[in-house]
Amino acid sequence: MGELTGLTIADARDRLRNKDITARELTEAHLAAIDGANAALNAFLLTTPDKALGMAAAADARLAKGEGLPLDGIPLGVKDLFCTAGVRTTACSRILDDFHPVYESTVTQNLWDAGAVMLGKLNMDEFAMGSSNETSAFRPCVNPWRQDGSDKPLVPGGSSGGSASAVAARLAMGATASDTGGSIRQPAAFTGTVGIKPTYGRCSRWGMVAFASSLDQAGPITRTVRDAAILLGQMASHDPKDSTSSDAAVPDFEAGLGHKVKGLRIGIPEEYRVDGMSAEIEALWQQGIAWFRAAGAEIKDISLPHTKYALPAYYIVAPAEASSNLARYDGVRYGLRVNGRDITGMYEETRSQGFGAEVKRRILIGTYVLSAGYYDAYYTKAQKVRTLIRRDFDAAFRDVDAVLTPATPSPAFGVGEKSGDPLQMYLNDIFTVTVNMAGLPGIAVPAGMSATGLPLGLQIIGRPFDEETVLRAGQVIEDAAGPAPAPQAWWGPAKAAAKKSPKPGAGKGGQPARKSS
């Protein structure tokens, strides 16, 4: 079993096609791994074993006839932000309660159309607002990595913490995730996995629970760069149902990995050398530079002067868009409803009890900056700064083909360590958020280990719609560093856990993932 869950998507695909293994075996191995680990990790909110085995059987039938689809039989997890037809979708918020979408998101539909197998839904920060998975209404997800010699629980990062944790712990071969300010790349860096946020418009947002519409973008979390290329190739599409989805052709990202790196120009932005950056992160960055030199790339110093303004501008734009997007949760059409003395009272009670503290904080910030008299001073100003951030990159990309930076300012931190201070938590996204503000593609790739034995990642940023170069450069890091090792499986097989469905916010102890079919 362990051998099967340790395969990469690329290897599993070859072995399925050669009939060395079946999709059923592969799916059963992952469902067993989830049963054994989830009480400790809380990565899966629910599993869909019947659906998974049905999809695996269909994949096996196609494979037997030699008519395998690109992802036939590959078991994947789905971030709870993606609507899945008939399967509960909550974005880890109480306010969505027991919402069962009647439609499927375009991204997940693309994966199922390519033959992939759905294992279940994954934990995340509520409405993707967070950098630690601690704002989830279903209790935090835990990082499968621990510091050397310590059993202190660490966060997996966020918001796609469940996706990153599940992939790192070999509970899924890959997972869907989404990235508004770093929510794919930061958890990938914290868990020794690969996460790519493609260019804005590359993947359809249709059927994704909206947070900040001008920033949100779907992407995969996997264990290798090649697997990221394979999954992204299937997730991406032009979708008439999302008017911001691009009709640019989706290239064969996997084939693109074979292109030469020699002569590639890699930019090193001086502004990413932030105050108080640890010697460890600086050393990792220098190591990355040395790897690119050794691979025949040309290293160039560049300047992105408005970098330091990206995070404050983000914390105007994202809450503003969130306050508008989350206005739909009113207790009328779906989700939670709490009665009040009149209709306004019903709205206020529902939203007060349905949203968690961080979500309320962001809605109020967003409402404030959009309110009468403040709009130009905050929102328009932030959107102008955003233009400047984009111009910085446009200028840099006249001289270089990709940009190399650290992915995060530190390795994974402890559960509860930063949850009391919103600003401290926001600073986690300092290296990733510029990419969302400019709509660019970015990838985080495992590049080494901290002194405490935790994974660290480097980030590559590329030109719009040039994920091929981003992936190819990511491959350079992976080839030099080697794929991150598997975390030590400290979680035991499931103890006799109660067979109860976790309700949002209910229960304290570890619970098995609820089963849904």
Place this chain on the structure above:
Amino acid sequence: MQVDEATVRHVARLARIKVSGQEAASLQRELTAILNWVEQLGAVDTSAVEPMTRMADIELPRRPDTVTTGEMAEAIVKNAPLTEAHFFLVPKVVE
């Protein structure tokens, strides 16, 4: 800048979120800290800069103005907390 309790309550009212006295106090602190932190944008000269309003230089696509879907009242009300005969039910709003 200091956000006072009246401002927190006003914004919470606009956002249709009820806040308790204790929540209002901590929100006052947190919103003040966040708004003071974003003040640093004031140092950027944006006098000759257009705000970013779209992510890529793409024309918004057009489609024929025709009905493409419908006849799904059952699906639309399926997740509603309270319905009657394919209508959403809300508390009484007219006397």
